[in-house]
Amino acid sequence: MDKYTILTILVTSLVLLLIATNISNASSELVENDEYFGLIINIKETDNGFIFDLIDIDGNTIPCFTNIIIEEQNQLQIVTGTFSEDHKIFFVNEIQNY
Numbered sequence: 001m002d003k004y005t006i007l008t009i010l011v012t013s014l015v016l017l018l019i020a021t022n023i024s025n026a027s028s029e030l031v032e033n034d035e036y037f038g039l040i041i042n043i044k045e046t047d048n049g050f051i052f053d054l055i056d057i058d059g060n061t062i063p064c065f066t067n068i069i070i071e072e073q074n075q076l077q078i079v080t081g082t083f084s085e086d087h088k089i090f091f092v093n094e095i096q097n098y
Contacts, residue, residue: 035080036062036090037098040073054079054090066092 038056049067054077056062064079076098081091 033080033082033093034090035078037076037078038062039075040064040070040077040079040095043070043073062090063088064090064092066095068092068095070095 036054036056038054041053041055043050043052049065050070051063051065052070052073054062054064064081066079066081078096078098079090079092080094080096082093083090
């Protein structure tokens with residue numbers, strides 16, 4: 001083998017390795033967000049953010065936590081986020097007025 005063939009094989013291997021690493025990292029960073037629609041009530045400020053309840057359109061109460069300052073309660077809101085592993089609290093990363 002000449003030096004150009006060896007160089008081509010090395011560069012191709014490096015590119016394939018980088019592509020495989022990026023695909024692996026991208027898939028591990030994907031987090032599926034849930035979205036709920038309802039009323040925000042019982043807002044309490046903590047040292048780390050805000051806890052509140054969301055009453056969804058089915059009448060279920062969902063305990064929530066967020067770092068977002070909540071301007072108003074008792075208005076229809078759309079909240080987006082993820083549940084804790086034990087599914088006891090919903091971590092909100094976006095709040096939108098309806």
